[in-house]
Amino acid sequence: MSDTQPVTSIQTDDLEMRVVLVGPMGVGKTSLMTTLADGGAALLGGTRVLLEFDEPTAEMIRTCKAALDGSLATEQFQVNAMRPSQELTEYRYAVNPRISGVDRFRFPLTVLDMPGGWFGPSGIPASLARNREIFDEFLGSASTLLVPIDATVLMEARLQHQVAALPEILRIQDVMSAVERWTKDRRGLDGSPLPATVVLCPVKCETYVHPVGGHANPAADSMRELVDRFYTAALRELLETQQVALGRILYCPVETIGPVRLTRADWVERDGMLECRPSYEKVGGATRRLPHGGEELFAFLCAEVLTRLRSHWFEVAEWERTQAERPVAPPTGAGLFAKAWFYLVDAWDERTDRVLHRQQQSRLLLELAQLDKAVSAIAEREKRAFENRPDNRFAVLYQAAPGWM
Ligand SMILES: Nc1nc2c(ncn2[C@@H]2O[C@H](COP(=O)(O)OP(=O)(O)O)[C@@H](O)[C@H]2O)c(=O)[nH]1
Ligand SMILES: [Mg+2]
Known part of the structure; x- marks a missing residue:
């Protein structure tokens, strides 16, 4: 079968994962991207x-x-x-489950990293107006929003005035405005609504997560509660008051560095704004990063598009079946001569054509079975990561009722 066979109502262009990262400067967006790439490489190795x-x-x-x-x-x-970026940055990956040497199941995974300065007091400089247009255009076609959250700031705000300053420091209103605009503009390349998931990713969170393979960390519950109080509650309010459509909210803490621990957090005032200045120490003289959470995040992003990809190719296989099972008959209303000609000449071509469609259907079904095997590590990781069990690092915080779109 040729790769360009035009058969179904689903556009293959829609089989792309588009993700937008939103958050203030220095929160950890670019580090999160790098950890996502680490996670993909580890999961697919x-x-x-x-x-x-x-x-x-x-x-x-x-x-x-x-x-x-x-x-x-x-x-x-x-x-x-890391140096903060003033530019809009597009990260382009592709996931390519090569089956029988063909790229049929390859899909792009594109992540747009916004410059955090856009959330700052000075906003977007006029010279970057074009960037803003590109951002808005991409946002409308993204199916997932990644929101890195500075867990250290969230957890170390202990005094009343520090807690009161959190929405301003974390720029929660700006994040919610981006979510609101996204959910209202959201559409696929064929104009249909896309699935919409917000992933809340606490970063700089190594001090507060359950250690891998260790005892439960009580701080993990507090971090989850604070994320719920400051972010999930604001998202739920958006859902209720603005009637925005949202499929899921996931909770996915990511350690982009790993073996470091917070030693102290100083709060200072700068230009009339409160600022948290953390200090960390290395654990056991570590010299190598040990990131965590990137694999689960990567698995979730792939699982969503793989579902769409599978149903697209099953639909193609089904179309091949209907072509293979069309009756071989002359056109309705054909005269005697045309009928005779059909059975003597055209019918053979038609029969050959049906055999080809049957072969294409069988080949596709075989390849889809191989695809399921090839991506089983992704599917299993995604399922295990977000299942409901005690001391799990990850969680589904909100799930819309079926048929919500
Ligand atoms: N302790 C700790 N620091 C982090 C983590 N992720 C990022 N950082 C620090 O945060 C700084 C800013 O991160 P960056 O990704 O550039 O933020 P961006 O401006 O949002 O893209 C980096 O220089 C890192 O040192 C993390 O998981 N733990
Ligand atoms: Mg950056």
């Missing part, structure tokens, strides 16, 4: 599924990894090793 990057994306990830690795290279962990 040892499977036949390829993770591909375009060259600029590979370069950006190399730079970011080098900066994060460098923050652990010195005796003290270096806070703020």
